Amino acid sequence: MTALFAKVLDDAPLLDLFRQTRQRSLSMIEGLEPEDMAVQSMEDASPTKWHLAHTSWFFEEFVLRPCDPAYSCPDERFAFLFNSYYVQAGPRYTRAQRGLVTRPTICDVLAYRAQVDEAVERLVERGAAPADIVELGCHHEMQHQELMLTDLLHVLSHNPLRPAYRKPEPLEVRDTGDLSWLVFEGGILPVGHGEETFAYDCETPRHDQLIRPFEIANRCVTNREWIAFIEDGGYAHAPLWLMDGFATVQREDWRAPAYWWQEDGQWMQFSLRGAQPVDPDAPVSHVSYYEADAYARWAGARLPSEFEWEVASGPVAEGNFHETGRLRPSAVQPGDTMLQMWGDVWEWTASAFLPYPGFQTAEGAVGEYNGKFMVNQFVLRGGSCFTPAAQMRRTYRNFFYPHHRWQMTGLRLARDA
Numbered sequence: 001m002t003a004l005f006a007k008v009l010d011d012a013p014l015l016d017l018f019r020q021t022r023q024r025s026l027s028m029i030e031g032l033e034p035e036d037m038a039v040q041s042m043e044d045a046s047p048t049k050w051h052l053a054h055t056s057w058f059f060e061e062f063v064l065r066p067c068d069p070a071y072s073c074p075d076e077r078f079a080f081l082f083n084s085y086y087v088q089a090g091p092r093y094t095r096a097q098r099g100l101v102t103r104p105t106i107c108d109v110l111a112y113r114a115q116v117d118e119a120v121e122r123l124v125e126r127g128a129a130p131a132d133i134v135e136l137g138c139h140h141e142m143q144h145q146e147l148m149l150t151d152l153l154h155v156l157s158h159n160p161l162r163p164a165y166r167k168p169e170p171l172e173v174r175d176t177g178d179l180s181w182l183v184f185e186g187g188i189l190p191v192g193h194g195e196e197t198f199a200y201d202c203e204t205p206r207h208d209q210l211i212r213p214f215e216i217a218n219r220c221v222t223n224r225e226w227i228a229f230i231e232d233g234g235y236a237h238a239p240l241w242l243m244d245g246f247a248t249v250q251r252e253d254w255r256a257p258a259y260w261w262q263e264d265g266q267w268m269q270f271s272l273r274g275a276q277p278v279d280p281d282a283p284v285s286h287v288s289y290y291e292a293d294a295y296a297r298w299a300g301a302r303l304p305s306e307f308e309w310e311v312a313s314g315p316v317a318e319g320n321f322h323e324t325g326r327l328r329p330s331a332v333q334p335g336d337t338m339l340q341m342w343g344d345v346w347e348w349t350a351s352a353f354l355p356y357p358g359f360q361t362a363e364g365a366v367g368e369y370n371g372k373f374m375v376n377q378f379v380l381r382g383g384s385c386f387t388p389a390a391q392m393r394r395t396y397r398n399f400f401y402p403h404h405r406w407q408m409t410g411l412r413l414a415r416d417a
Contacts, residue, residue, distance in 0.1 A: 040099025177334020245290030
């Protein structure tokens with residue numbers, strides 16, 4: 001398992017990480033009804049109930065079954081229902097039909113989670129758990145915690161009642177100031193993960209990368225700036241778009257970011273806090289790679305490469321992550337330093353999700369975690385307001401297909417120096 005990460009936590013910190021991670025998932029479903037957690041609104045999204053069960057199956061499959069002969073699953077059919085894409089772990093239920101699985105009920109799933117939790121904790125306390133896999137399972141669950149929110153947002157957005165996941169709060173409207181540019185000299189620089197802390201295999205190995213001199217914006221593109229793009233006919237001007245992107249715009253009738261509409265001449269946006277006016281100075285969110293690329297071209301710039309982003313980012317700092325409870329991107333006070341690198345929105349880069357030189361996958365089913373997805377997707381960096389802060393690293397590589405926009409995705413501009 002050394003290909004997945006570099007350091008294993010001691011038993012006590014590992015148990016704390018496990019308990020905190022598992023509890024966070026439960027806190028996220030407070031206030032939801034069973035009906036909310038059973039719906040699947042599209043193939044890319046999964047029901048909340050499925051996320052809760054799948055993350056438990058992960059610990060059961062890769063920790064309990066290999067290491068605890070006394071463990072007994074409450075229903076052996078759960079492996080078929082709640083495996084996601086691990087081919088070597090056995091057959092799987094059709095992804096697009098997860099919303100049809102009304103049984104087991106949410107009560108059954110929560111009981112399943114409790115049984116798995118108890119068994120894993122016993123194993124860790126005895127020192128018999130594979131600490132590297134438990135740690136991986138916790139970070140895997142953090143990924144699903146973000147997906148729980150993005151998938152639930154997509155579900156609720158289809159309800160004409162526009163229900164709010166959390167109580168609406170007044171927008172913290174502030175003037176974020178004009179965009180400015182920070183200059184980096186470039187060079188042959190080390191990138192990728194090389195520390196003795198957790199990282200996914202796709203973040204390794206650390207290697208040298210030629211980075212030419214570049215400039216990068218001090219903040220993310222705002223809703224106000226995106227509205228200017230809309231009003232200038234950006235969605236209808238084919239020369240701004242990649243061919244596949246413009247075909248998607250026409251096929252899907254995109255005229256604005258996801259969850260936007262106009263009401264009495266004002267742009268509105270649906271969020272986990274219900275329907276609210278678009279905050280003009282908050283980072284634009286829920287835009288696809290195609291849209292981000294077209295906007296950058298319209299603005300006379302481009303998207304940064306993932307290596308430019310990493311060099312410009314510096315160490316992980318405080319940001320608008322899940323822990324702030326805002327659940328939406330926020331405007332920042334103007335400044336000439338680098339702003340909004342952490343949290344708020346995942347930032348599209350121009351880099352395809354490909355292996356670094358010397359990359360190797362781990363053996364067995366858990367080795368399917370990242371490597372087999374390295375095609376046709378683009379890298380995003382920085383985390384979002386839905387991302388648990390414990391998940392973030394400077395080298396973290398998120399990745400999605402270029403048409404995806406149900407995630408909390410935005411952009412930062414770059415240009416050649």
